[in-house]
Amino acid sequence: MRQWGDRHAVPSGPPLELMHRDCGHISHDVMTCSACGKPIGPKDVQALPGPGAAEPPADRRLADAVLDQGLQNALALLSAGQQR
Numbered sequence: 001m002r003q004w005g006d007r008h009a010v011p012s013g014p015p016l017e018l019m020h021r022d023c024g025h026i027s028h029d030v031m032t033c034s035a036c037g038k039p040i041g042p043k044d045v046q047a048l049p050g051p052g053a054a055e056p057p058a059d060r061r062l063a064d065a066v067l068d069q070g071l072q073n074a075l076a077l078l079s080a081g082q083q084r
């Protein structure tokens with residue numbers, strides 16, 4: 001049973017999850033919603049504490065900061081590509 005536990009136990013889930021505001025599902029893709037497939041931007045997602053979040057207030061601020069920076073960079077790359 002020790003080995004089974006070692007292989008299957010997940011110490012903590014993802015520290016944050018992204019909820020697609022339009023459909024309310026948790027999305028695992030930053031640029032498109034993994035639930036409904038729609039493209040999503042910074043205003044379309046909401047950072048929520050995931051199963052691995054120890055302290056929601058602190059993780060929420062970190063999640064928001066990471067999400068904001070990550071999406072800003074991703075969208076900057078996308079818009080740069082589209083302007084070619």
Ligand SMILES: [Zn+2]
Pocket residue numbers: 020022023024025027033034035036037038
């Ligand atoms: Zn969705």
